[in-house]
């Protein structure tokens with residue numbers, strides 16, 4: 003098991019944002035987490051990467067407890083997080099953004115004085131190809147489209163060689179075509195890394211959910227199952243009721 007979580011809970015100002023009895027992920031598994039706004043999905047990722055400290059609970063990554071570790075220590079263990087908002091350096095090229103990431107060993111600079119070897123340059127080119135950015139490698143990151151920025155962010159996380167990738171709403175704001183490309187990329191990445199993806203877009207979830215979908219509601223795990231099982235579950239449909247767009251969406255896929 004790559005990740006094992008037990009009795010994980012956190013409250014903000016008396017409100018229980020997350021109360022997760024059990025969650026586990028196998029190595030090279032791709033898991034999608036869905037659930038209405040405020041369900042605690044991002045909070046769960048915040049805890050996994052050490053940004054938020056839980057009140058109680060145990061997390062084991064690759065057999066090792068991560069409780070009490072800092073974000074940097076957790077990144078070093080191999081948990082890489084891509085946040086919802088893009089955070090690339092806009093005034094550097096795509097190549098330079100990727101180079102900086104590749105020079106960092108899991109969140110920490112190995113050296114500020116670094117001469118790019120041919121192998122290093124090849125690594126950047128291979129990553130650019132993987133995420134579909136080969137033709138914009140020497141453009142400034144600030145000039146990329148929203149979708150391209152998201153792919154650059156994913157490349158930046160992957161270049162740090164994590165065993166587990168945490169990706170929060172990658173398809174938000176993307177066109178249908180970009181969304182589909184993102185799905186293909188995540189499926190490809192899951193051949194080498196464990197991947198947890200939070201997503202709202204049900205068409206996208208259908209595309210990428212090759213094993214299990216976990217449904218979080220009010221901080222609790224409502225159910226886990228294959229996409230079709232989750233999509234047809236009356237409790238899941240009900241918890242999307244009253245949330246107009248999401249409801250229409252879950253019923254249309």
Ligand code: ADP
Pocket residue numbers: 014015019037038039040041042043044045046
């Ligand atoms: P989701 O990602 O599923 O939409 P979140 O994890 O962002 O949900 O939020 C879960 C709940 O926790 C919400 O009620 C949110 O307002 C609250 N919350 C999240 N982060 C914080 C924080 N840092 N401080 C206070 N409340 C928070």
Ligand code: MG
Pocket residue numbers: 043044045
């Ligand atoms: Mg969120």
